[in-house]
Amino acid sequence: MSQRLNNFTNWxxxxxxxxxxxxxxxxxxxxxxxxxxxxxxxxxLAIFQDREPFLICPNMEVSxxxxxxxxxxxxxxxxxxxxWEIVHNRIKERITTSSLKIAIEMDTLSYTRAQKLQHMxxxxxxxxxxxxxxxxxxxxxxxxxxxxxxxxxxxDFAIDIGAGAIKKGKTEKALVAEIEYELKKRxxxxxxxxxxxxxxDNTAAPHGHPNDxxxxxxxxxxxxxxxxxxxxxSDITRTFVYKHVSDEQQKIYETVLKAEEAAINIAKPGIEIxxxxxAARTLITDAGYGDFFTHRIGHGLGLGIHEAPSMSSNNTENxxxxxxxxxxxxxxxxxxxxxxxxxxxYLGENGSETLTKYPKTLQIID
Amino acid sequence: MSQRLNNFTNWxxxxxxxxxxxxxxxxxxxxxxxxxxxxxxxxxLAIFQDREPFLICPNMEVSxxxxxxxxxxxxxxxxxxxxWEIVHNRIKERITTSSLKIAIEMDTLSYTRAQKLQHMxxxxxxxxxxxxxxxxxxxxxxxxxxxxxxxxxxxDFAIDIGAGAIKKGKTEKALVAEIEYELKKRxxxxxxxxxxxxxxDNTAAPHGHPNDxxxxxxxxxxxxxxxxxxxxxSDITRTFVYKHVSDEQQKIYETVLKAEEAAINIAKPGIEIxxxxxAARTLITDAGYGDFFTHRIGHGLGLGIHEAPSMSSNNTENxxxxxxxxxxxxxxxxxxxxxxxxxxxYLGENGSETLTKYPKTLQIID
Numbered sequence: 226m227s228q229r230l231n232n233f234t235n236w237x238x239x240x241x242x243x244x245x246x247x248x249x250x251x252x253x254x255x256x257x258x259x260x261x262x263x264x265x266x267x268x269x270l271a272i273f274q275d276r277e278p279f280l281i282c283p284n285m286e287v288s289x290x291x292x293x294x295x296x297x298x299x300x301x302x303x304x305x306x307x308x309w310e311i312v313h314n315r316i317k318e319r320i321t322t323s324s325l326k327i328a329i330e331m332d333t334l335s336y337t338r339a340q341k342l343q344h345m346x347x348x349x350x351x352x353x354x355x356x357x358x359x360x361x362x363x364x365x366x367x368x369x370x371x372x373x374x375x376x377x378x379x380x381d382f383a384i385d386i387g388a389g390a391i392k393k394g395k396t397e398k399a400l401v402a403e404i405e406y407e408l409k410k411r412x413x414x415x416x417x418x419x420x421x422x423x424x425x426d427n428t429a430a431p432h433g434h435p436n437d438x439x440x441x442x443x444x445x446x447x448x449x450x451x452x453x454x455x456x457x458x459s460d461i462t463r464t465f466v467y468k469h470v471s472d473e474q475q476k477i478y479e480t481v482l483k484a485e486e487a488a489i490n491i492a493k494p495g496i497e498i499x500x501x502x503x504a505a506r507t508l509i510t511d512a513g514y515g516d517f518f519t520h521r522i523g524h525g526l527g528l529g530i531h532e533a534p535s536m537s538s539n540n541t542e543n544x545x546x547x548x549x550x551x552x553x554x555x556x557x558x559x560x561x562x563x564x565x566x567x568x569x570x571y572l573g574e575n576g577s578e579t580l581t582k583y584p585k586t587l588q589i590i591d
Numbered sequence: 592m593s594q595r596l597n598n599f600t601n602w603x604x605x606x607x608x609x610x611x612x613x614x615x616x617x618x619x620x621x622x623x624x625x626x627x628x629x630x631x632x633x634x635x636l637a638i639f640q641d642r643e644p645f646l647i648c649p650n651m652e653v654s655x656x657x658x659x660x661x662x663x664x665x666x667x668x669x670x671x672x673x674x675w676e677i678v679h680n681r682i683k684e685r686i687t688t689s690s691l692k693i694a695i696e697m698d699t700l701s702y703t704r705a706q707k708l709q710h711m712x713x714x715x716x717x718x719x720x721x722x723x724x725x726x727x728x729x730x731x732x733x734x735x736x737x738x739x740x741x742x743x744x745x746x747d748f749a750i751d752i753g754a755g756a757i758k759k760g761k762t763e764k765a766l767v768a769e770i771e772y773e774l775k776k777r778x779x780x781x782x783x784x785x786x787x788x789x790x791x792d793n794t795a796a797p798h799g800h801p802n803d804x805x806x807x808x809x810x811x812x813x814x815x816x817x818x819x820x821x822x823x824x825s826d827i828t829r830t831f832v833y834k835h836v837s838d839e840q841q842k843i844y845e846t847v848l849k850a851e852e853a854a855i856n857i858a859k860p861g862i863e864i865x866x867x868x869x870a871a872r873t874l875i876t877d878a879g880y881g882d883f884f885t886h887r888i889g890h891g892l893g894l895g896i897h898e899a900p901s902m903s904s905n906n907t908e909n910x911x912x913x914x915x916x917x918x919x920x921x922x923x924x925x926x927x928x929x930x931x932x933x934x935x936x937y938l939g940e941n942g943s944e945t946l947t948k949y950p951k952t953l954q955i956i957d
Binding site: 261262264265283284285286288289303304305329331332333334335336337339340351353396398399401402403405406408409410412413414415418419429430431432433434437519520521530531535537538539557559 | 627628630631649650651652654655669670671695697698699700701702703705706717719762764765767768769771772774775776778779780781784785795796797798799800803885886887896897901903904905923925
């Protein structure tokens, strides 16, 4: 049994759980090596204290599951079958007590699916599986780190392509097309999320969508994007100005940059996560922009683009060696524009490593 | 109040529901015009029998929500706030009884979120909101149909680009890059799902992922892709052969094509959905390939790439005027390859309309 499975099995024992049923595709991938988007169909991984685990997936995914390296049972089902009946039978083969404690992904398992489990057994108690899974997923091993480094390198490359493509009259969507083309023709497996390129006023929306707005002189041009390598996501943001920069724009930029550096500097194993957010927030508030930094400082990064830990001011957990997360303060002023600078940080044994390396000094694109 | 909201409010009344809390972004968009990917944050739309509805979203999304055309209350919250406390207070303002029946999206609302609602009130009963929402979303109006037509037209265009780009030695991923570039530089808002281009043996996996395999003579080349227009998805599959075709490949192709046409011909308002699947399946089984058609005949299409109705052999519901769905039989033979042909079908007042129009006779690309 793999080390990951073994660790999770120990967690089940410590928590007196009969078994876990995991259905979140990224969690299934983490333990099986099998990446699958089952859409509305059931993809499930059942892990027991001391019985053979099993993977259940649609029949048409079985051959890919077999090729994934998963060494244990794989069960396929047709669209005409009820996969929950199969799950029930396979669990009954392995567990005979009728009073059970089951670990489920409470934050993603649907109410319908939780009910299906509830109806299978006479007495059932649910435990959140997320703490058990995340304590493993939070700490990246060397293989994961290498994928994250590679993904970050491609994100840097993408920003470089983007900066080179900025031109008067070019639309936000055209910039997206050019960057993704350069990445995909090099064989990149996918973007971490919909590539976000915003210009001028549009940069004032932290989660705006690229549209047909054209670049004008004096615009902020904001790139927020990420690349997937072996399932692992990078996430970078850089903001440029086109042709000339106003004093206000420069002040906003320098404030965000200082805040980002302050947060990166304070982020060390043993530090409370909330303190990282506050380090940036205090600096931005002192510069008079506190109301315009409307989101947390960052989020964990790995198989998920937003995964644990949440880098929020009210997170009292401590950072740990092996964690990877983003640091991404921003200032967004309606009708003026916004700046965000974002890097991916790995906390290693010997200090932190910024995986994304594209320069951060304000660049005026000519 | 919009017609859609009005219709849904009537459904709440018929079902004696105090209110519905919708959190599925596409459902929220359907009623509000506001499209948002909130990631793990709460996006919620509360609809009452006779009180003002409200939309709750992260603060950084509020300006976009305001621009969406939603005429009612919008509530923003910070990452430091608990949005569920806000939801609770706003509901208490509107509803004073402590015994409630609440409509939730049981198939997507997480167990954690359902519990949060459960803990808000003394006595609570859940009802699945999906039937109420889907009976509206299933029937496309003229505006939706126009978006779907446009999305299908772009899907045809994408297949045309793809067919033109087939060349000896070209990789699957390179074909993906070229197609998406041509679409995105024309301003397309996104792909319905990760563009799937498979060649040779790889076509035997109905849900395979494009890799670096290069095109060889005698390969099947399968394109499965879709384009989003105004939030609405198209979904098309075409399979070509490169340079020359074997007798077996030709037989497989012709069988799939006949099955697809048979299913399209039978799909009419009032017909049982299962019969559409069976029309294709019988034909494929009779040709000796029954074991290799491993999925349902199709799925509903709209804001969701897989939405109601499920076009499965055991679905006993009837097709209705206004529905849009895919018809996509396939035959997948390990080590030989696979063929799938997929179109998007609209059931109009005056017969059915195939929205995707790219030719389906077997093309041997030279």
